[in-house]
Amino acid sequence: MAGWHVRDFTPDDLEAVVRLDAESGTTDAPAVFGLSDVVAALHALHPCVVAVADGHLVGAAVGRVEGDRAWVLRICLHPAWRNLGMGTELLSALEHRMQGAGVRTLATVLPPDETGATALRNAGFRPREGLTYFEKAQAVTAQDVVLLASLGALVPPSGLWRRLAGMSAEKRLIERRLVLPLTHPELAAQHGVEPPQAVVLFGPPGTGKSTFAQAVAGRLGWPFMELFPSRLALEGGLAGGLSRRFGEVEQLDHVLVFIDEVEEVAGLRSEADPAFVGVVNELLKSIVRFRDRDGRLLVCATNNVAALDPAFLRHGRFDYVLPIGPPDHEARCALWSSYLARAGAEVDVAALADASDGFTPADIAQAARTVAQATFELTMDTGRRARPTTEDYLATTRRTRPTVTDEMAVEFADHTVRFGRT
């Protein structure tokens, strides 16, 4: 005479589950798995069962499978249906579905006496005494994760910044102007500093502009989303695509939006056709809208800052226009050293830095990769562990054409004076 029946969750049940969750709690303690975790699991079709009585949803058990372990994220019971064995039946049904997924351990974390504690005991769960639950809140919620996946955005690893070798002047500038105000907004506000919302990075190809943008997102723990103008153009027009994408990111609490080769979108209007003017205007409008809210940063990168429409660079749109130049001698030493350590090479770093004037981080990475591969092949051929020499590196360096020619270096210095806003 149960009076209810248990079945699988369907997407139509979502609203009822959320409502039931609000009625179900028996303690004031906040749940370890927040409602956003529950909703994300339901969206992603993790196992979930519901109990229905008289056409109403009166119970739910929500799971999430992670490899061979699964979590019971929630046991919800309508207050009128407590202590009748419904929780136990829901758990058994959930367990049954988990077994099919190869789950070996089923676990949950509950405040003492929260809804479901009795059902868990009855269903054979045993409490583990003497454990302390630790947590640290991150900027991205589980609900965001679903949204991020659909937008093609990801939170880059936080270690990316640390792995950026050399470039200490650029790192210092980006750290102070961008990262610190965004990670210490209260302190910044006390000084009348408004955290930056949009910046341009300019410099020769391969100096690390894209990498810096990703590393900043990693430092902030914010999702990184790149907009590809060429793809947007194919998806029914660049202007419309830009406005749509900027609209989508409004759903995110935090985001770093990155546009590479922005001169393709925001080039000089005078030289452009009317369709192009529409695109520049759309981007300018999007930037204004984007700047309306905190917790977001637009990073635009270009190799050719002089080709940007002056309206684009005007004050009020971008907080900073930061030069990312070719690495100096010291930075080249640091870049080389990071690859030499990995290759187990003991060579004259200063000589390599001397020989690689005009090399970008990308050039140095390429030369180091070439030597590493050749040494590896030598070891395979001879059966003896080969070690690269200084001469091996110098020979490869001589064969590599530096990206930054003398003229480019002069032009970059000139652009830094004319356009840089640091």
Ligand SMILES: Nc1ncnc2c1ncn2[C@@H]1O[C@H](COP(=O)(O)OP(=O)(O)OP(=O)(O)O)[C@@H](O)[C@H]1O
């Ligand atoms: N400081 C650094 N330390 C180590 N590797 C780096 C560093 N900066 C860049 N790199 C590497 O160099 C390559 C080029 O960097 P990146 O693509 O960020 O340059 P870019 O300035 O965006 O180039 P482009 O103007 O062509 O888009 C990448 O493989 C990146 O991992």
Ligand SMILES: [Mg+2]
């Ligand atoms: Mg790039």
